[in-house]
Amino acid sequence: MTDREIVNLFEQNHPSSLEQMQALGLNPVYIAHGGNRQVYRLGQSLVVKIGREYEGKYLQTVNEIRAIQKIHQSPRLEKYHKHVLPLFYGNAETGIIVTKYYPGEVKASDEGKFQNLMDSLQSIGVQDLFYANFRQDADGTLVAIDLGFYTDEEEL
Numbered sequence: 001m002t003d004r005e006i007v008n009l010f011e012q013n014h015p016s017s018l019e020q021m022q023a024l025g026l027n028p029v030y031i032a033h034g035g036n037r038q039v040y041r042l043g044q045s046l047v048v049k050i051g052r053e054y055e056g057k058y059l060q061t062v063n064e065i066r067a068i069q070k071i072h073q074s075p076r077l078e079k080y081h082k083h084v085l086p087l088f089y090g091n092a093e094t095g096i097i098v099t100k101y102y103p104g105e106v107k108a109s110d111e112g113k114f115q116n117l118m119d120s121l122q123s124i125g126v127q128d129l130f131y132a133n134f135r136q137d138a139d140g141t142l143v144a145i146d147l148g149f150y151t152d153e154e155e156l
């Protein structure tokens with residue numbers, strides 16, 4: 001299955017759990033988790049983030065979908081586009097996000113390297129950007145991969 005076919009499966013079936021993804025013939029492989037999401041690798045270069053429900057809502061997923069859409073749709077924020085995860089599929093109702101897999105880890109000792117990006121993203125409303133919420137693309141580009149703490153008080 002190609003990555004495009006995998007995304008199509010999400011768009012057509014809206015699976016909301018690991019079991020439902022497996023029933024569609026997908027094989028998500030666990031990579032990591034944070035306080036709010038479990039993250040699995042899928043296909044060639046995808047990850048699926050499965051949100052944790054709290055009081056009937058998937059707050060971090062909802063925030064993240066909104067943040068990604070706002071940033072990627074804004075020409076004014078173009079300089080951030082390559083530094084913010086893409087949204088291949090996002091569902092606020094089921095708490096599922098499909099995005100790109102980033103191979104490179106960022107370590108606490110690399111903090112100096114991304115301090116500017118962190119400060120700059122903070123100024124547009126993205127909070128909680130410590131090193132575990134960044135990864136590196138194959139070419140070394142730093143990418144914020146967790147926009148779960150986003151407040152859009154500011155007009156982007």
Ligand SMILES: Nc1ncnc2c1ncn2[C@@H]1O[C@H](COP(=O)(O)OP(=O)(O)OP(=O)(O)O)[C@@H](O)[C@H]1O
Nearest residue numbers: 032033034035036037039100101102132145146148
């Ligand atoms: N696109 C990705 N590519 C590779 N690894 C990823 C990706 N997205 C997430 N991860 C890994 O999964 C971990 C958890 O993901 P994420 O930060 O989105 O979850 P979270 O529960 O919202 O985290 P937090 O505890 O910061 O709220 C990340 O720290 C990272 O190690």
Ligand SMILES: [Mg+2]
Nearest residue numbers: 034132133146
């Ligand atoms: Mg995180």
